[in-house]
Amino acid sequence: xxxxxxxxxxxxxxxxxxxxxxxxxxxxxxxxxxxxxxxxxxxxxxxxxxxxxxxxxxxxxxxxxxxxxxxxxxxxxxxxxxxxxxxxxxxxxxxxxxxxxxxxxxxxxxxxxxxxxxxxxxxxxxxxxxxxxxxxxxxxxxxxxxxxxxxxxxxxxxxxxxxxxxxxxxxxxxxxxxxxxxxxxxxxxxxxxxxxxxxxxxxxxx
Amino acid sequence: xxxxxxxxxxxxxxxxxxxxxxxxxxxxxxxxxxxxxxxxxxxxxxxxxxxxxxxxxxxxxxxxxxxxxxxxxxxxxxxxxxxxxxxxxxxxxxxxxxxxxxxxxxxxxxxxxxxxxxxxxxxxxxxxxxxxxxxxxxxxxxxxxxxxxxxxxxxxxxxxxxxxxxxxxxxxxxxxxxxxxxxxxxxxxxxxxxxxxxxxxxxxxxxxx
Numbered sequence: 001x002x003x004x005x006x007x008x009x010x011x012x013x014x015x016x017x018x019x020x021x022x023x024x025x026x027x028x029x030x031x032x033x034x035x036x037x038x039x040x041x042x043x044x045x046x047x048x049x050x051x052x053x054x055x056x057x058x059x060x061x062x063x064x065x066x067x068x069x070x071x072x073x074x075x076x077x078x079x080x081x082x083x084x085x086x087x088x089x090x091x092x093x094x095x096x097x098x099x100x101x102x103x104x105x106x107x108x109x110x111x112x113x114x115x116x117x118x119x120x121x122x123x124x125x126x127x128x129x130x131x132x133x134x135x136x137x138x139x140x141x142x143x144x145x146x147x148x149x150x151x152x153x154x155x156x157x158x159x160x161x162x163x164x165x166x167x168x169x170x171x172x173x174x175x176x177x178x179x180x181x182x183x184x185x186x187x188x189x190x191x192x193x194x195x196x197x198x199x200x201x202x203x204x205x206x
Numbered sequence: 207x208x209x210x211x212x213x214x215x216x217x218x219x220x221x222x223x224x225x226x227x228x229x230x231x232x233x234x235x236x237x238x239x240x241x242x243x244x245x246x247x248x249x250x251x252x253x254x255x256x257x258x259x260x261x262x263x264x265x266x267x268x269x270x271x272x273x274x275x276x277x278x279x280x281x282x283x284x285x286x287x288x289x290x291x292x293x294x295x296x297x298x299x300x301x302x303x304x305x306x307x308x309x310x311x312x313x314x315x316x317x318x319x320x321x322x323x324x325x326x327x328x329x330x331x332x333x334x335x336x337x338x339x340x341x342x343x344x345x346x347x348x349x350x351x352x353x354x355x356x357x358x359x360x361x362x363x364x365x366x367x368x369x370x371x372x373x374x375x376x377x378x379x380x381x382x383x384x385x386x387x388x389x390x391x392x393x394x395x396x397x398x399x400x401x402x403x404x405x406x407x408x409x410x411x412x413x414x415x
Contacts, residue, residue, distance in 0.1 A: 005227070006226045007226040014221030014226070019220075021217070022214060034344075035344055036348070074376075094371040147358050154361060158280070158365060162291045177308060200225040
């Protein structure tokens with residue numbers, strides 16, 4: 001493992017879209033000859049893009065949790081649910097296994113994304129070699145589980161479409177669900193903007 | 207590879223997209239996966255499913271997708287009065303209920319992206335089976351690369367189960383045909399998502415010029 005060379009040392013660039021290995025000399029800043037995508041050593045302005053999207057996502061995340069995401073009404077009786085109260089209700093009245101899944105998708109995963117991407121970005125700033133392999137693994141985890149947070153959004157959408165008994169019983173979406181949906185989309189963009197190769201760009205790297 | 211001169215590329219090598227380490231490419235056996243020794247990311251995967259099998263899976267997934275969209279997903283009833291919802295009911299009702307952003311994102315992640323994904327994959331595979339590149343091969347391969355993280359049918363299946371359990375405290379809930387079609391779709395889409403489509407770039411010769 002000590003003798004693995006990096007693309008830059010061999011004057012090669014790997015296409016980010018199709019994976020073709022290209023020689024950097026004639027092709028630097030050109031288009032990939034196979035798929036036509038731009039050939040770049042690193043995603044352009046990766047760190048600043050990723051930070052901005054992450055901060056924007058965090059700003060939306062606050063109202064997403066504080067504001068109710070869904071209103072259930074029956075015969076004039078109105079009940080507003082937040083993400084957390086929805087999990088509690090599912091734990092008490094429905095299924096505890098599902099409550100754990102929803103808690104993970106709606107609360108643990110977004111928090112994990114903020115923590116992990118924040119840590120990765122700070123480490124890239126410092127060019128530290130601390131826990132590089134673990135950081136690489138965490139990035140792949142965030143990429144893999146990112147979209148599962150949309151779970152609660154789909155639950156609200158389906159319940160709204162289903163529960164249509166006018167005054168007897170009805171469900172409507174509230175602004176919290178919009179903020180939450182935006183949080184998930186923005187964190188996904190933040191994760192995509194981050195270039196995992198930056199984790200390995202530090203001084204004295206073999 | 208008709209048009210690409212080997213002086214600018216190197217087909218014998220492989221670069222890890224997650225850490226930029228360079229490797230000599232190895233022939234992989236059936237089902238083998240090569241991992242990056244530096245960061246642990248997957249470098250290459252040898253497919254268990256050949257183009258024929260994959261085309262069959264995609265076709266089946268397309269049928270399940272159509273069924274999941276035309277059939278209702280769930281029916282609930284209150285005092286004997288039924289109410290059911292299909293996928294597009296969700297989109298339309300979210301739009302009408304002041305959640306247009308949610309409606310648009312739902313429409314794209316659960317309808318347009320999965321549909322484009324399956325159709326382009328099917329199109330590419332139908333031609334790849336005969337050993338030729340489909341018209342629009344390059345553009346479709348690039349589209350598939352960018353679309354991959356944005357198809358969320360499998361998340362919707364779990365969401366529908368959660369919604370049913372939540373509704374059960376207040377209504378009589380009956381899962382409908384649509385949810386079963388979606389359950390099948392979830393399995394098939396996962397099988398397709400596990401395949402490394404990059405092999406189509408080398409596996410299928412370019413158009414003869």
